[in-house]
Amino acid sequence: MAGIPEGRKVGRAAVNAVRALFEEHDHIVQEIDGQNDFGEDLYVTFSEDGQTTGDVVKIQVKGGTSWKRANGYAVPVRQHSDTWAEGNIPVLCVVYDPDTYGLYWANATAQLRRARREGEERATIGISANARLDASTLDAFVTEVRDYVGRFRGMRAIHTRLGEMAGVEFAPSDVVMHFVNEHDEVLVFWRRLGEHGATLLHSDLDWEPQYVTPGSLTLVGGRVPAFGDLILDPSEIMWLLACFQATEAASLLAASEKEGEGDIEEEGEHGDIGAEVLDGLVFERILERIEAEPGLVERSVKVLRDQTLSAELMRDLEVLESDPEVVREVMDVARSNVDEMSDEGRRLLVIYLVDRILVGGPAEDHVRIVWTIPEPGKQ
Structure with missing residues (x-):
C-alpha cells in the first residue's frame, strides 16, 4: 500500500489549523482545490456581530520547518508575484510551525506592493516571529486586515493609489x-x-x-x-x-x-530638544547598555515576542524583519559600526530595546528611557 508523504500530512495540518482558528471565531472559510497551485489555499470572509461582512482575503498556507529562518519565516513568491500584488483580493501568507504548533502571518500583497514602489521585486515574503496568529491575537489581526481590505474601496482606493504614487x-x-x-x-x-x-x-x-x-x-x-x-x-x-x-x-x-486627554505621563519630544540631539542621546545610552550587558539584544527580542504588540508596531516589525541585512546589522551592532547602520537598522534596534521615551523638559537629564528589559537593579 502506498504511504502518505510526510510533507502532505504537515501541509494538511497547517490548513486545518488555520481553518479551525477562523471557524471557531465565526469567520467563513472556503478551501481552494489543492490540486492546482494558484498560490492560494483558502478564502476567508470576515464576520462581525454574527453577520458576514464584505471583507475577503486569500491565504497561502505553508506547513513545516523548511520555511523557518533565523529571524522568522519566509514563503517563496515564485510565479505568483503579479497575482499576489495586483489582484482584486489581498493575499496573506500563513506558516504553520510544527515545532511550536504556532501560526505566523504576513500580508504578501502589502510587501510586494511596497517593494514595487521602491523599484524592487521580492523573491520571498518575510514573516516575523512576532507575528503569531492565535486566539489572543485574532481580533487585532482581523482589525488590521479588514482595514487593509478597506483601502481598496471607494475614496480610500483613490487615497491608496495616491499613496503608492508618492511612496507614503x-x-x-x-x-x-x-x-x-x-x-x-x-x-x-x-x-x-x-x-x-x-x-x-x-x-x-x-x-x-x-x-x-x-x-x-x-x-x-x-x-x-x-x-x-x-x-x-x-x-x-x-x-x-x-x-x-x-x-x-x-x-x-x-x-x-x-x-483634553490629560497628561498621564510627560511623553513625547520636548519642543526645545532637537530630534538629532534626542536621537544621539538615545543611541549613546543604547550603546552603553550593549557594552555593559552582552546578549542584551537577543534577550530583548525574546521578551518582545512574549508581549502583545500593537498593530502599528507589528507592521513595522513585519517590514523590518523581512530584510535579513537589516536584522544582521542589529545583531552585530557595536560602537565601531553604529554610524554605518541604515535608518531601518537603527529603527529596528530601538524597537527591540526601547519600550518608550519620556521627555519632561528641554535638558538632557530630563530624558528617560523605558527599556524592554529594565536596567539591572532598576526592576
Missing part, C-alpha cells in the same frame, strides 16, 4: 485631497487632523514632502510661494488654501480633544 501611507483619519494642474502634474494635500500645517506632495518635485501652512501660501509684498525650483501658480495656491479652509474646523476639534 496615509492613516484612515488623515485628510487627503488631490489636484491635477494644466501640465498633468499631480498635487496631494495631506493633513493630519489636529496639526496646524499640512504636507504637500508634488509629482514635479519627485514627491518630496513639503511642509505648508496657510501663512506660507499668502502673497505678501509680491512674494510667490516656491519650493526649490518649483513656483506654485495662482490656481495651485487657491486650491491649497481651499483645502486648509475645508479642513480647519475638523483639525481644530481634533487638536482640542487631544489637549
Whole structure:
C-alpha cells in the first residue's frame, strides 16, 4: 500500500489549523482545490456581530520547518508575484510551525506592493516571529486586515493609489485631497487632523514632502510661494488654501480633544530638544547598555515576542524583519559600526530595546528611557 508523504500530512495540518482558528471565531472559510497551485489555499470572509461582512482575503498556507529562518519565516513568491500584488483580493501568507504548533502571518500583497514602489521585486515574503496568529491575537489581526481590505474601496482606493504614487501611507483619519494642474502634474494635500500645517506632495518635485501652512501660501509684498525650483501658480495656491479652509474646523476639534486627554505621563519630544540631539542621546545610552550587558539584544527580542504588540508596531516589525541585512546589522551592532547602520537598522534596534521615551523638559537629564528589559537593579 502506498504511504502518505510526510510533507502532505504537515501541509494538511497547517490548513486545518488555520481553518479551525477562523471557524471557531465565526469567520467563513472556503478551501481552494489543492490540486492546482494558484498560490492560494483558502478564502476567508470576515464576520462581525454574527453577520458576514464584505471583507475577503486569500491565504497561502505553508506547513513545516523548511520555511523557518533565523529571524522568522519566509514563503517563496515564485510565479505568483503579479497575482499576489495586483489582484482584486489581498493575499496573506500563513506558516504553520510544527515545532511550536504556532501560526505566523504576513500580508504578501502589502510587501510586494511596497517593494514595487521602491523599484524592487521580492523573491520571498518575510514573516516575523512576532507575528503569531492565535486566539489572543485574532481580533487585532482581523482589525488590521479588514482595514487593509478597506483601502481598496471607494475614496480610500483613490487615497491608496495616491499613496503608492508618492511612496507614503496615509492613516484612515488623515485628510487627503488631490489636484491635477494644466501640465498633468499631480498635487496631494495631506493633513493630519489636529496639526496646524499640512504636507504637500508634488509629482514635479519627485514627491518630496513639503511642509505648508496657510501663512506660507499668502502673497505678501509680491512674494510667490516656491519650493526649490518649483513656483506654485495662482490656481495651485487657491486650491491649497481651499483645502486648509475645508479642513480647519475638523483639525481644530481634533487638536482640542487631544489637549483634553490629560497628561498621564510627560511623553513625547520636548519642543526645545532637537530630534538629532534626542536621537544621539538615545543611541549613546543604547550603546552603553550593549557594552555593559552582552546578549542584551537577543534577550530583548525574546521578551518582545512574549508581549502583545500593537498593530502599528507589528507592521513595522513585519517590514523590518523581512530584510535579513537589516536584522544582521542589529545583531552585530557595536560602537565601531553604529554610524554605518541604515535608518531601518537603527529603527529596528530601538524597537527591540526601547519600550518608550519620556521627555519632561528641554535638558538632557530630563530624558528617560523605558527599556524592554529594565536596567539591572532598576526592576
